[in-house]
Amino acid sequence: MTIIEIKPLVRKLGAFVALSAKELSVLDTMHQRRRTFVAGRDLVHQGQTEQAAYVLISGWACSYKLLANGERQIVDFQIPGDFLGLRSVLLHISDHSIAPVTDIEVTEVNLPDLLGAFDRTPRLAIAVLWAASRDEAMVVEHLVGIGRRDAAERMAHFLLELGSRLALVGLGSKAGFGCPLTQYLLADALGLSSVHVNRVLRQLREKGLLRFRDGHVTFDNYGKLTEFADFDPTYLDQVGPILA
Amino acid sequence: MTIIEIKPLVRKLGAFVALSAKELSVLDTMHQRRRTFVAGRDLVHQGQTEQAAYVLISGWACSYKLLANGERQIVDFQIPGDFLGLRSVLLHISDHSIAPVTDIEVTEVNLPDLLGAFDRTPRLAIAVLWAASRDEAMVVEHLVGIGRRDAAERMAHFLLELGSRLALVGLGSKAGFGCPLTQYLLADALGLSSVHVNRVLRQLREKGLLRFRDGHVTFDNYGKLTEFADFDPTYLDQVGPILA
DNA sequence: CGCCTAGTTGAGGTAAGTCAATTCACGTGG
DNA sequence: CCACGTGAATTGACTTACCTCAACTAGGCG
Incomplete structure (x- = not known):
């Protein structure tokens, strides 16, 4: 069951680091709590201090920033398998908001679990670092597009x-x-x-x-x-x- | 000597993770090789497969992408204490170029050293992940600026x-x-x-x-x-x- | 001295924005 | 079943922020 659902994340991380059975099971226990959110209501608010991140199971979400003049810039859209709010937990405060575009299903990953998993299986940390780098590469490409x-x-x-x-x-x-x-x-x-x-x-x-x-x-x-x-x-x- | 020079990086990582003596020494041995580059000549070329990253000691650099029509978009400037090309080594290929703006001094960090350090001291991996997140936050802010x-x-x-x-x-x-x-x-x-x-x-x-x-x-x-x-x-x- | 690069300013063009009106699909309640 | 409201898409007319081209100045250096 759970195995099937987290497949997108496993597939993504597995592309970078060949994961052992132990690492797979750590990854599995890392996100058990299941939640759903309805379209339009923010998961994370700009400025909020955040203790949990999520992995998107189904549906689309977007991360965005609001400016003083009321305009909005969407930074990226998230699709199944993507992390939501990973940066928010790491920096301990969210510099952006996240909203579901459709109704979505997620599993929750809290900070202690995440850090504990890193300590027990360092290669998992590298895999997540890689995933974060890949996300950044996408933001960079987006930046270039808007600029030039x-x-x-x-x-x-x-x-x-x-x-x-x-x-x-x-x-x-x-x-x-x-x-x-x-x-x-x-x-x-x-x-x-x-x-x-x-x-x-x-x-x-x-x-x-x-x-x-x-x-x-x-x-x-x-x-x-x-x-x-x-x-x-x-x-x-x-x-x-x-x-x- | 070396201690003084890598201070900016230590200060940066130390802000997130309180580093032990052991971690500090691992960090220290991680980048010994010292290099200098002159203004204008690229350190890293778009598309190059990359095995080394650098930590900037003195001077300024910039990371940029070139488009087919010849235009250039600078993604970010790097100042002392910043990583150069960290994403390039992690993704194993560079999706962007890096050029010194002034003459610069750097120390080299190669991939095996980096991964080895992560394995021995997982907390270092977390610290680097945090630093990468912080860089991404800056790129995001830049994106918002250009967009809106x-x-x-x-x-x-x-x-x-x-x-x-x-x-x-x-x-x-x-x-x-x-x-x-x-x-x-x-x-x-x-x-x-x-x-x-x-x-x-x-x-x-x-x-x-x-x-x-x-x-x-x-x-x-x-x-x-x-x-x-x-x-x-x-x-x-x-x-x-x-x-x- | 003359060249080269960085900066400065003007004139005119264009990509994209704003405001506004219209259509269409849809739900929802009378 | 129809009247109504609402949110998305479409199109037109006009405005504007920024671009391009071009000329000129000022400093640094062989």
């Missing part, structure tokens, strides 16, 4: 990246993926207005590159799209465990 | 953050700091053109908020500046070791 790509390239690149991440956990392919995001959410993630998001999506559709419609993203011409967006899929690929 | 702040706020916020980071290692204060960056580098970091950077700096100067001149940033009115930039200095502060 125009709206259309940014959108294309963003959806391609999301597609790749989903494909890694079996939820998408080069043909497309199910996508619960609204154009408003996309706007807040890409640093655009929702009006402009709509126009850009139309452009991409009219060029025959992709369609965004009824909760589904369809890549109509994956090759041309990656070229248009200057998308390099290799940076997400992990060839194999580097720690045998 | 206008050029002047973005510039003000960025310089305030840099000032805070420098203050943590004794290289700056609320009065200002020495700053080897050119307006071109600022432009590539903030996602602006160098022309616009110049205009924005003039605005801020004429408002009596700050001056950027002759390699020095002067905060003329720190209070008004933090308000203008919506800058929250607390997110960088670490109250004390959370792991006794």
Whole structure:
């Protein structure tokens, strides 16, 4: 049961560190408590001192920051297998908020459990460090997109990246993926207005590159799209465990 | 000797995890090899498979990504005490380049040493994970700035953050700091053109908020500046070791 | 002296924002 | 069953923040 559900996390960490039976069982006991959250109500508030992180089992979430002027910047979306609020527990305070995009299921990981697991099985710490690095690489790519790509390239690149991440956990392919995001959410993630998001999506559709419609993203011409967006899929690929 | 030089790193890690004598000595033996690099020539190239990371002892560096169209986005600047290329070794390939801004001094940390140190002293792994999280928090703040702040706020916020980071290692204060960056580098970091950077700096100067001149940033009115930039200095502060 | 790099300023163009109106799908209650 | 409200998507007209191109100044150095 539990084994099946935490698979996405195990698969992710296992890609970096070949996990022993003991490590797998530590990982397993680490998150037992099961919780659900409904769409829209924050899991974590900016400024809150946090003692628990979560692993996302099903559904989508997003992490974001609010500015004084009321604007919102979405930093990243989380999909099944991703950590929620890992940085919050480590820094002991949350510098951002996390909200479910859909109804979600999570398992809870508290700080003592996490640190205890690290002490008993150091390789697990390395695996988590690796996972955190990978998340950071994604944020960096997002930063580059916002800083130096125009709206259309940014959108294309963003959806391609999301597609790749989903494909890694079996939820998408080069043909497309199910996508619960609204154009408003996309706007807040890409640093655009929702009006402009709509126009850009139309452009991409009219060029025959992709369609965004009824909760589904369809890549109509994956090759041309990656070229248009200057998308390099290799940076997400992990060839194999580097720690045998 | 060596003790004095690695102080910034020790101070940083020590803020999170109270390090024992043994851990300090492991940390010390971890980076012996000393190297220098001259301004402008890359330490790490995008796409390179990397086996070594560095700790910056003196000088400034920057990490950046190049796009297909030739534009550059600087992701972050590194100052003394920061890691260079930590993510590159962990992911086993570099997704970005690193260049010295000034001539720099570094000590080298290779992957086997690092992983060995983690195995022997797990708490060190946690400390490094914490440091990586802190770096990520900074990248996130940068992302938010580029996505949702206008050029002047973005510039003000960025310089305030840099000032805070420098203050943590004794290289700056609320009065200002020495700053080897050119307006071109600022432009590539903030996602602006160098022309616009110049205009924005003039605005801020004429408002009596700050001056950027002759390699020095002067905060003329720190209070008004933090308000203008919506800058929250607390997110960088670490109250004390959370792991006794 | 002359070149090179960093900085400064002006004029005009453009990508993206704002405001506003309209449609559509949907739930919900009278 | 229909009237109504609400939230998402769509499109048009106008505004604006920032860009590009271009000219010019000032310092450092062979």
